[in-house]
Amino acid sequence: MGTWVLGPRASSSRDPGARREKPVNAPAELLIDTPAGLARVTTPAPRDVWWELAGKDPDTNPSQTPLWLDCLCATGPYRDASRLYEFERGRRLVLPLVGRRRRPRILDAEESWPAQWGIGGPVCPESVSPAEARAVFADLARLRALRVAVRLRPADQAVWADAATGFSLEPHMTQMVDLDGGFGAVWERRIGRRMRREVRRAERSDVEVEVDRTGRLVPVFYDLYRKSIVRWAEQQHEPLALARRRRTREFPEKRLAEVAARLGDGCAIWMAWRAGEPAGACIVLRHGGHAKMWRSAMDRELAHPVRAVPLLYRLAIEDACEASCRTFDMGESAPRSSLAEFKAGFGAESFRSPRLLRERLPVSAADRRLRTAVKRLIRFQDP
Template sequence: MNAPAELLVDTAAGPAHITTPAPRDIWWELAGEDPGTHPSQTPPWLDCLCATGPYRDTSRLYEFEGGRRLVLPLVGSSRPRILDTEESWPARWGIGGPVCPAEASPAEARAVFADLAGLRALRVGVRLRPADRDVWADSALGYRLEPHMTQMVDLDGGFDAVWQGRFRRHVRREVRHAERSDVDVEVDRTGRLVGAFYRLYCTSMVRWAEQQHEPLALARRRRTREFPVRRLEEVAARFGERCAIWVAWRAGEPAAACVVLRHAGHAKLWRSAMDRELAHPVHAVPLLYRLAIEDACAAGCRTFDMGESAPGSSLAAFKAGFGARSFSSPRCLKERVPLSAAEHRLRAAVKRLIRFQDP
């Protein structure tokens, strides 16, 4: 890691001292004081990006007059400088945004966005957590808001309250069916089951390709590039016991699996996969989710983040069965050239060519 650079700038909130990359001890301190910090806003998440993708640590610590401090997790791309981007986070890496023990003032939020707008990057992006949407989205002057939705289960009241009051009746019925079936469930917090999960992920690629009318070779290339096994290995190693790999076994074979990350009061369902022929008849996936949610409740978590879904999709409806509610979690974008529009047009053209069907 390069030596941190220190800047003193005048902002709408008064003079601010900026340190980049953000000192890890302060980042961890603020993450411990901010009850809204998600697993994807902690230093190990950034380390995993940099270890498995073309990124470098450009996180920023802002210190305002009066002692207010906040950290913005941020990575820059390791492309030629002329093509650089600065994002929190890049697409498919989930929620980023500021880590701040107390709600930032509108002036402080505007100051952060103004500072980012002054960077030489072609694109600046900040994916907000739902709780920060109002103050931060309203303060992103000159930025375009890209809509995203994340689904979360409220764990208030403990697992009994979640099971009885938030799980839908059909989900409870499926879970009971799974508990009577020949399914064995194992949870690993050491990384030992990375291989079992990734085998199921590779099996799932075939089903996803068929559902989306995507050539299998293209699907495998795209998905292994987006999520190589090394990425899961890095996350399991860096998060340690805060990364749980749940696997449902049937007749000695892995039938379904999911990966859940945890930080303080928040659990995040990061990835899941299954062998449909083995898992679906015995409802192995609902059983895994039930156990993972119960585990999060036992750990004192307040929310269980089930990730992003398209509004009105079958995936969104499936998650709603576990009590997941939808929250707006927009991405604030500012681009010197229309990179996102060009990328969208290219993806749309390829989808039309192969008659791709979104799930």
């Protein structure tokens, strides 16, 4: 099956010699021959089309929007590599994708998304056929990058995972609360009895809660995050210097500030205060019918006695219900861990959200072996 670069959109040239150099990151159009018929691929994907499809796709996550890609590119060494696929029968879909700036293509990694950036995957208002899904992964397999990876949302795995011939599957999960029926139904039927007691205890305590949708509380949250790193290092038996370096590199303050600035009302920082001091906080992202718990942090000595964090989660879930969200994604955690059990107390159920990976060299496997060896050396423990 061939791939052809097109000129203007009206062109239908199929001459293999028509390929020509484009300015870096300038839109390019390709015509590919697939089992689903001819398909036009535009990269980077036009923003107006991406927003249109995201608005029509009821399963679009906050991390599948153009704003999320902009946050990646603004705070890391990334470039827009998103792809718009248009099939002969009129089906259109966008695959959010970033590559690495200033890196030879043969050493590049094109991913949806890189680790720590959450769920990516195709944005498509309609169900794709198996042939169309295979066509997308066949196109990705032709990329010259060293690594190509796509993290699927739970709703997509049935069709897309089966279509990824030649891609390995990395198991991941996410815990989600079904908000169907509104907060009354969630509180009475899904949130556990023990967690309801914790929330009521917090409501009787001297905790004050505010929500910031402007980014004003970014520095306050990050101070709590730094305090949490100390606690996490102790829990996980990780050297503090290593924990600080790893955590702040994965989640620098500038990244939070960028997300808060670009998402606006779509990024809420919930802050619990006790005696005028920040006790606990969480960040919730929202797009369309989906809310996502992105990060949380606390000063345990202030927050735990008054159960400030359960109260924040309860208020954030109620807020998502009032915004007509259908799901509340609480993120990934190790199976059977204390964190997974905590989320289950709020009615969160586990769903598979695999990462599909294709590499020309087994760099990810080597990285996993190295990380596993280091964890064994320091006797690392999952929270």
